[in-house]
Amino acid sequence: MDLLYESSLTKRLRSKTFRAILRQEIAYFDQEKHSTGALCTRLATEASAVQNASGVRFGLIFQHFFGMVVGILLGFVYSWQLTLLVLVFLPFILFGGILQIRLTAHYASK
Structure with missing residues (x-):
């Protein structure tokens, strides 16, 4: 689409x-x-x-x-218990994704 x-x-x-x-x-x-x-x-x-x-x-x-x-x-x-456990680690996953995007853009511009 x-x-x-x-x-x-x-x-x-x-x-x-x-x-x-x-x-x-x-x-x-x-x-x-x-x-x-x-x-x-x-x-x-x-x-x-x-x-x-x-x-x-x-x-x-x-x-x-x-x-x-x-x-x-x-x-x-x-499984609400497992979902709550995963949500605890969500900020770290998001931070890693943002860091990867910025590093990729930085090295692509060189």
């Missing part, structure tokens, strides 16, 4: 950007920053960047949050 939404978002964004490029005056394309290669690169990369910034991150957060809520509810249904 998420992939379908993200691909349609990217397709619409590329289509609207391409139509906007076609409406430009001829002199617009005489500048070096508006050359054919530069415009093709922008069409390919900027739409994907918008897709990554909006859809993917929000979808993953939404999916993981509700997965965690459903897991905790099922845990309480089957």
Whole structure:
């Protein structure tokens, strides 16, 4: 479901950007920053960047949050004692996940 939404978002964004490029005056394309290669690169990369910034991150957060809520509810249904024990360690698990994300982003930027 998420992939379908993200691909349609990217397709619409590329289509609207391409139509906007076609409406430009001829002199617009005489500048070096508006050359054919530069415009093709922008069409390919900027739409994907918008897709990554909006859809993917929000979808993953939404999916993981509700997965965690459903897991905790099922845990309480089957064994409330074990679920309480697991919830004691939840802050450590969350801290480890946040630390992993930050370290991965730090080393990926190098």
